[in-house]
Amino acid sequence: MDPRVRDHAEILVDHCTSVEPSDDVLVQVPPAAEDLAVAVAEEVGEVGANPSISLRSSRATRAYLRASDPEDFECPDHELAEMESADVIIIVKGDRNTATMSDVPSDALSAYTQARRPIQEARMGKRWVGTQFPATGNAQKAEMSTEEYEEFVYEAVNKDWAAQREHQAQMVEILDPADEVRIVSGDSTDLRMSVAGMKTVNDDGKKNLPGGEVFTAPVPDSVEGEVLFDKPLLRHGREIQDAYLRFEAGEVVAHDASKNADLLASILDTDEGARRLGELGIGMNRDIDRFTYNMLFDEKMGDTVHMAVGKAIEETVPEGQPLNESSVHMDMIVDMSEDSYIEVDGEVVQRDGTFRFEDGFEK
Amino acid sequence: MDPRVRDHAEILVDHCTSVEPSDDVLVQVPPAAEDLAVAVAEEVGEVGANPSISLRSSRATRAYLRASDPEDFECPDHELAEMESADVIIIVKGDRNTATMSDVPSDALSAYTQARRPIQEARMGKRWVGTQFPATGNAQKAEMSTEEYEEFVYEAVNKDWAAQREHQAQMVEILDPADEVRIVSGDSTDLRMSVAGMKTVNDDGKKNLPGGEVFTAPVPDSVEGEVLFDKPLLRHGREIQDAYLRFEAGEVVAHDASKNADLLASILDTDEGARRLGELGIGMNRDIDRFTYNMLFDEKMGDTVHMAVGKAIEETVPEGQPLNESSVHMDMIVDMSEDSYIEVDGEVVQRDGTFRFEDGFEK
Numbered sequence: 001m002d003p004r005v006r007d008h009a010e011i012l013v014d015h016c017t018s019v020e021p022s023d024d025v026l027v028q029v030p031p032a033a034e035d036l037a038v039a040v041a042e043e044v045g046e047v048g049a050n051p052s053i054s055l056r057s058s059r060a061t062r063a064y065l066r067a068s069d070p071e072d073f074e075c076p077d078h079e080l081a082e083m084e085s086a087d088v089i090i091i092v093k094g095d096r097n098t099a100t101m102s103d104v105p106s107d108a109l110s111a112y113t114q115a116r117r118p119i120q121e122a123r124m125g126k127r128w129v130g131t132q133f134p135a136t137g138n139a140q141k142a143e144m145s146t147e148e149y150e151e152f153v154y155e156a157v158n159k160d161w162a163a164q165r166e167h168q169a170q171m172v173e174i175l176d177p178a179d180e181v182r183i184v185s186g187d188s189t190d191l192r193m194s195v196a197g198m199k200t201v202n203d204d205g206k207k208n209l210p211g212g213e214v215f216t217a218p219v220p221d222s223v224e225g226e227v228l229f230d231k232p233l234l235r236h237g238r239e240i241q242d243a244y245l246r247f248e249a250g251e252v253v254a255h256d257a258s259k260n261a262d263l264l265a266s267i268l269d270t271d272e273g274a275r276r277l278g279e280l281g282i283g284m285n286r287d288i289d290r291f292t293y294n295m296l297f298d299e300k301m302g303d304t305v306h307m308a309v310g311k312a313i314e315e316t317v318p319e320g321q322p323l324n325e326s327s328v329h330m331d332m333i334v335d336m337s338e339d340s341y342i343e344v345d346g347e348v349v350q351r352d353g354t355f356r357f358e359d360g361f362e363k
Numbered sequence: 364m365d366p367r368v369r370d371h372a373e374i375l376v377d378h379c380t381s382v383e384p385s386d387d388v389l390v391q392v393p394p395a396a397e398d399l400a401v402a403v404a405e406e407v408g409e410v411g412a413n414p415s416i417s418l419r420s421s422r423a424t425r426a427y428l429r430a431s432d433p434e435d436f437e438c439p440d441h442e443l444a445e446m447e448s449a450d451v452i453i454i455v456k457g458d459r460n461t462a463t464m465s466d467v468p469s470d471a472l473s474a475y476t477q478a479r480r481p482i483q484e485a486r487m488g489k490r491w492v493g494t495q496f497p498a499t500g501n502a503q504k505a506e507m508s509t510e511e512y513e514e515f516v517y518e519a520v521n522k523d524w525a526a527q528r529e530h531q532a533q534m535v536e537i538l539d540p541a542d543e544v545r546i547v548s549g550d551s552t553d554l555r556m557s558v559a560g561m562k563t564v565n566d567d568g569k570k571n572l573p574g575g576e577v578f579t580a581p582v583p584d585s586v587e588g589e590v591l592f593d594k595p596l597l598r599h600g601r602e603i604q605d606a607y608l609r610f611e612a613g614e615v616v617a618h619d620a621s622k623n624a625d626l627l628a629s630i631l632d633t634d635e636g637a638r639r640l641g642e643l644g645i646g647m648n649r650d651i652d653r654f655t656y657n658m659l660f661d662e663k664m665g666d667t668v669h670m671a672v673g674k675a676i677e678e679t680v681p682e683g684q685p686l687n688e689s690s691v692h693m694d695m696i697v698d699m700s701e702d703s704y705i706e707v708d709g710e711v712v713q714r715d716g717t718f719r720f721e722d723g724f725e726k
Contacts, residue, residue, distance in 0.1 A: 021435065022435075022437060024439050024440050024441040024442075026441055031394050031397060031418055034394060034420050034422060034423070037420050037422075037423045038420065038422045038423045038425075038426045039426070040423075041420075041423040041424070041426040041427040041430070042426040042427065042429070042430040043430070044427060044430075045426065045427040045428070045429070045430030045431035046430045046431075048431065048432065048435040050437050050438075050439035050440075050441075051423075051427055051439070052439050052441055052442045052445075053419070053420060053423045053424075053427075054417040054418065054419070055394055055417070055418030055419070055420055056416070056417070056418070057397050057400050057401065057404075057416060057418055059397060059400075059401045060397070060400045060401045060403075060404040060414075060416045061404070061416075062401075063401045063402070063404040063405040063408065064404040064405065064407060064408040064414055064416075065408070066405070066408070067404070067405040067406070067407075067408030067409045068408035068409075068411065069411065072384065072385075072411040073413075074385060074413050075413075076387050076413035076414070076415050077387050077413075077448045078387040078389055078415055078445045078446075078448040078449040079387075079415045079445065080448075081444040081445055081447070081448035082415075082441045082442065082444055082445035082448075083441075084444070085440045085441040085443075085444035085445075086441040
């Protein structure tokens with residue numbers, strides 16, 4: 001087995017989820033990542049914990065969704081019981097074909113996500129991590145050979161997370177006590193929001209592997225202005241390009257996209273919270289140096305900002321602050337590398353992708 | 364997709380487990396059988412039930428078992444919770460390499476089975492079925508090309524189960540009211556047991572697919588004599604050949620095997636019940652016309668008898684009768700095609716593989 005797979009497994013079990021003896025560990029891995037499932041099983045065995053390892057077939061999910069009536073969707077009680085009873089959850093993505101879900105109607109996908117919301121919520125209270133295996137489909141989507149893509153993934157994943165944490169702490173110090181944030185990019189994006197009272201999290205690769213961002217929650221009603229997400233995003237195997245949102249008093253009042261605008265619309269219509277922002281994130285991982293059509297990596301790129309419509313991440317919302325609820329959490333990215341800046345409480349903290357605390361910053 | 368896979372899925376969901384709307388259906392399938400997982404997902408979706416579909420990697424289980432200390436084994440609470448909450452369980456076997464478990468110490472395998480006993484017991488109270496996918500490893504083990512083996516499996520599985528049930532009912536009528544059964548084969552096997560008060564079950568492919576046997580439980584203390592299981596059996600990827608057991612007052616008092624006698628010994632040592640018989644079965648499926656090193660099929664062959672050490676099958680033991688408890692249930696086969704007979708209450712009911720109610724029977 002590729003030794004990088006073993007390194008990846010060790011980081012997942014030790015750094016990300018701190019698996020301890022007797023922990024009940026739920027591992028969900030795509031069939032293409034069976035090697036990683038094997039390596040994780042070995043690590044969990046060495047610790048003396050109890051794994052339940054499950055390869056999840058997106059082909060089977062597609063078949064179920066196409067055969068079902070979306071009105072019949074229910075939360076499967078047995079899956080919920082398993083999730084509620086687990087201590088640690090390790091979820092791996094990776095597809096032989098990233099377009100497997102492309103012929104499932106988007107309303108069925110939204111209804112399915114909605115029905116399974118209790119499972120997602122049960123996970124949120126646990127030690128969990130989501131990560132990526134360099135499967136052939138993801139390599140193809142990234143327009144890379146499988147070998148080059150493997151190198152890309154393992155560079156981003158198997159790294160010194162303590163050093164990354166220190167780098168990011170500089171931005172946490174700026175954002176955590178801040179009131180207002182303004183994101184400006186070209187003529188198309190000028191968005192203001194309050195982050196007052198919210199908590200900025202230093203993502204050092206614990207819940208997302210790779211990590212490499214700092215993120216917080218906007219005050220839900222405070223978002224004003226417009227934003228063009230000029231990096232494409234992949235949702236259920238379909239690509240949304242140039243998503244545009246206009247906000248008033250925190251709510252999306254206009255939206256469009258140059259490709260799959262209907263899919264964007266159906267996601268925004270999922271529930272009340274899907275029309276509000278739940279996250280503001282700033283990418284800071286300089287090792288992720290190219291866009292690969294994969295949000296887990298793309299949102300961590302060093303000169304991007306991302307925002308998610310839908311559910312806020314609970315650890316960013318201290319008790320007593322308003323938390324945006326939704327069954328959706330969809331991240332979208334703005335390229336900040338040119339003609340762009342981030343302002344915090346009236347001061348520019350990043351211009352054209354370079355942070356105030358980095359060499360080459362121009363106020 | 365091979366249309367025989369869809370037929371197989373339909374029989375599993377309709378005939379075997381009678382899946383109904385809103386049922387929580389747990390589907391466990393090896394990675395080699397992903398096509399069958401897809402077809403089952405589709406059937407379950409059409410019914411309006413809720414599937415949780417899980418590909419189970421024997422490579423991952425092997426890695427876990429080799430890395431663990433058997434003294435640490437615990438029943439994973441999250442897997443137990445999932446099983447307890449399920450309405451229907453569909454379990455598929457099929458391996459790319461049937462020897463995957465061959466380098467796991469047999470005491471680790473026994474301890475693992477023992478630790479997971481509550482999961483197995485939770486399943487027994489549900490609607491469940493175990494079946495086979497014609498994977499390459501199983502074809503190789505059967506000494507057949509994959510294509511020929513696929514034909515063999517689907518002939519045995521996708522068939523008229525009502526007709527098979529009628530054929531078998533003739534043997535149920537003989538065995539169900541009986542007191543004593545005697546199995547004689549050559550010089551090596553002469554075993555007597557009581558089945559008084561036990562229930563004979565007509566296996567028409569509901570819990571095992573293929574089905575094709577009638578089976579009951581011996582009264583645990585009644586088994587006397589010796590038996591040579593002259594068909595080999597595969598256990599955790601290792602082959603036990605010529606298993607020999609001698610019983611006194613129901614208990615194994617001597618045992619041997621010409622290959623992997625240590626594995627046989629460790630299984631008999633698992634617990635108290637592992638040294639007693641839990642099942643007597645009579646194969647009656649004439650469509651299974653060759654031995655394929657696969658108990659699910661081999662035990663259904665028309666001119667064989669099988670017995671299992673370990674746990675009795677609950678539906679064969681009416682309330683008030685003694686039920687043999689164990690975490691083990693290991694079937695072993697006696698070839699009855701030559702120089703053999705089955706006697707029920709002193710009357711020969713099968714000689715050299717031919718039943719009393721079949722053409723060519725000689726008393």
